[in-house]
Structures are given as structure tokens and as C-alpha cells.
Amino acid sequence: MFRIPGMDCPSEEQMVRMCLADAPVAALKFDLAGRRLAVDHGGDPAEILARLVPLGYGAELAESRLLADGEAQVATLPDDAAEARVLRILLAINVLMFVIELGAGLWARSAGLVADAMDMFADAAVYGVALYAVGRAARYKLAAARLAGVLQMVLALGALAEVARRVVTGAMPEAAGMMGVSLLALAANVACLVLIARHREGGVHMRASYIFSANDVLANLGVIAAGALVAWSGRAWPDWVVGGVIGVLVLAGAVRILRLK
Secondary structure: OEEOOOOOOHHHHHHHHHHOOOOOEEEEEEEOOOOEEEEEEOOOHHHHHHHHHHHOOOOEEOOOOOOOOOOOOOOOOOOHHHHHHHHHHHHHHHHHHHHHHHHHHHHHOOHHHHHHHHHHHHHHHHHHHHHHHOOOOHHHHHHHHHHHHHHHHHHHHHHHHHHHHHHHHOOOOOHHHHHHHHHHHHHHHHHHHHHHHOOOOOOHHHHHHHHHHHHHHHHHHHHHHHHHHHHHHOOOHHHHHHHHHHHHHHHHHHHHHHOOO
8 A cells, every 4th residue: 555645636647557557566446535556466565666756746655465365356458459449540530630730720820729739740649659559568568658758748849849939920810710620629639538538447558648638638728718818808928828838738748658667
């Protein structure tokens, strides 16, 4: 049993699951309200703790005992064929929305839409890498997730550079275009989240995909709100702000994945 004071939301639960993906673990039981995690595992508890500490959530060992014969739970194996089908659909949705958002962002002179388009492209890369990982050993899944994190980081820096360029040029975005395209992207991302939610207990590659999709929904809502503010105020700064925030969110997601051991 571990106490993890900084673990109080589902995204942090997913980070812990990814961190322990290739550890000798039979079962995990999360208590987010109590900030506690029960782990059925083989080996020394210190090895599990050594994986949790780098996450920065303040993990510490509360207690440890041997399980009686038959007491440990058995982890459910993922359905590789079902995962692959879902990932192909997610890949197609994100590639299509990248093309639509990038074109619309350039037409509407919106840094927020361009940043969100790059986020869509990064997700497409995540799903493509995850397709490679389906059915492979845990070390390959972790390597695939890290590659996705590198792609996220490169595209996040590109999005932030585009925001800086828009600030320098002072281009006024088209508010109606921002909101309309972002509503379409929101519908696409909600569909992605629903599809992948049933597979979030799978390998590290699937949990990485779930984290990225959840962040995308928040990003779409931010672009819609920014479009409304641009229309109300007649100023471009809300678009610049949301573009910068999306870039930072993508960068933070990349860092979280790259920190996995």
C-alpha cells in the first residue's frame, strides 16, 4: 500500500498506470479520494516505489504484506484486435481534422486553430505509433509512448512559434470561423475519447492516447471561448492566449510521457 498525496485526479492515475506498465504487477487498486494505491506485485516494494517517486506526487510506502495463495488478482489481458480497430478509426479522424483545422486556421488567421491543428497532427502520430505497439511486449509499448512524446514536444514548440509569429504580425482572427471549426473538432475529439475510454486499461500506448484525447477536449473548448471573446472585444489577444495555452498543454503532455521509466 502506497500513500501518494499528489494523486487526486484521473489523469494522475493514468500516469501512475503508465509508470508501472512493465513492472511485475498483477493488480492495481486506486483510491483517489484517500490518495492511496494498493499494488499486488512480485519482488521488493522498494522497486515499485522507485518507479513512483520520479512522478513527483510524493509517493511513499505505507505498508507491505505477503498475499496468501489465491488472494492476488490476475490482470486482464487487452484485446489486441479491438485496440487496433479503435486506433485505426482514431488515426483517420485526427488526420482529417488536422487538414481541416490547419486550412481553416490559415484562412481565419487564428493562432488557436493552427495550434489545435498541430495538436491533432501530434495525436495522429500518437495513434500511428500506438498501432505499432499493439500486441508487442511492454518495453516496445513504452518505447512507442516515448516516441509519441517526442513528436508531441516538437509540434508543441512549432505551435508556440506560430503564436509568436501571429503576435508580431498582429493579424486579426475571424471569430466565426474559429468557433465553427472548433465545434467540429470538439465533436471529433469527444468521439475519440468515447472510443478509447473502453480500452484505457490496456497497455501504456493506449493510456497515453487516452491522456492526449482528454487534453484535446479542453483545448477545443478553449478555442471556442477565445472565438467568442474575439467577437465580443474586437481584439486578437484571446486567440493568441489560447494558442499559447494549447501549445503549453501539448508540451506538458509530452514531458509527462517522456518522464516515464
